[in-house]
Amino acid sequence: MRLIILTQDERSVLPGAIDYLLRRLDKDVEVVGAVIFSASPFGKSESVITKTQKVLSIFGLRFAIQYSLVAAAQIVFGHGSVRRVFSDHDIEIIRAGENINSPDELDVLASYRADIFLSITGNQIFKKPLIDLPRLGILNLHTALLPNYRGLMPTFWVLKNREKEAGVSVFWVDEGIDSGPIVSQKRLALSPLISQRALVKATKFLGMEAIVEAIDKIKSGDGSVMTNDKDKGSYYKFPSAGDVREFRKYARFF
Numbered sequence: 001m002r003l004i005i006l007t008q009d010e011r012s013v014l015p016g017a018i019d020y021l022l023r024r025l026d027k028d029v030e031v032v033g034a035v036i037f038s039a040s041p042f043g044k045s046e047s048v049i050t051k052t053q054k055v056l057s058i059f060g061l062r063f064a065i066q067y068s069l070v071a072a073a074q075i076v077f078g079h080g081s082v083r084r085v086f087s088d089h090d091i092e093i094i095r096a097g098e099n100i101n102s103p104d105e106l107d108v109l110a111s112y113r114a115d116i117f118l119s120i121t122g123n124q125i126f127k128k129p130l131i132d133l134p135r136l137g138i139l140n141l142h143t144a145l146l147p148n149y150r151g152l153m154p155t156f157w158v159l160k161n162r163e164k165e166a167g168v169s170v171f172w173v174d175e176g177i178d179s180g181p182i183v184s185q186k187r188l189a190l191s192p193l194i195s196q197r198a199l200v201k202a203t204k205f206l207g208m209e210a211i212v213e214a215i216d217k218i219k220s221g222d223g224s225v226m227t228n229d230k231d232k233g234s235y236y237k238f239p240s241a242g243d244v245r246e247f248r249k250y251a252r253f254f
Contacts, residue, residue: 001030002112002115003029003118004032004033004114004117004118005031005035005086005117005119007121009037009082009083011080011081011082012067012071012074013074014082015078015080015085016205017120018082018208021208022089026216029215032112033094034086037123058238059244101126101127101129109133113135114133115135116135116215117134118141118211120141122140127175139183139215141168142168143155145165145166146185147229150234151235152237152238156247158190159199159250160239160251164189165187165188167186167203168185168186169182169185169228170184171183181226181227183217184217186209196251
């Protein structure tokens, strides 16, 4: 089975999680390339200045400093970057422009003859020509128990809402928002003391296990899926500064 991984250059948790995934995949699963988008927590690619302004206005200076220190420690003591992880595993970085849905990018991706595109924190909208490009489709990891907590930053909202359980879902991408049929889902009991960063890390690594499980199912010919009924779930946008103030009453980021 041939995979292309679509991800972003987030340096806090993703490098270690993706390294873990690449070590867990069976030998008959070949990652033939990777597309790395610029890092953005906002669900879309934006300039560094715009992202910095948004982080400061919504989360505050203390959060920005703490996040920067965590990212710097990851670079020094961890796996470094997503790009470095792929390089260490001899996986080709596929050049991607600002719009992965453009005809030129689709032509490049088509040349790799992938069976599945695997999206891990991909932050571009996938349109139908891209969804239809791989032989079997696009799998996406979402760090929540779909159909609940569709949308952005599910770990933030789970903690803000004081849930007792979190989880991950691997699903087939369709043209909706986190609405495709679910191939694999795993649950995680929450400690009342867990930080959002710890939950992000826990769900990313649990997500890698869910991805391995999903790929094993697909390879075995098991086409069973779970219904992902968005009418029975919930959807959240990016939090506001007010949401962050409310979050801090019950939870912590680090």
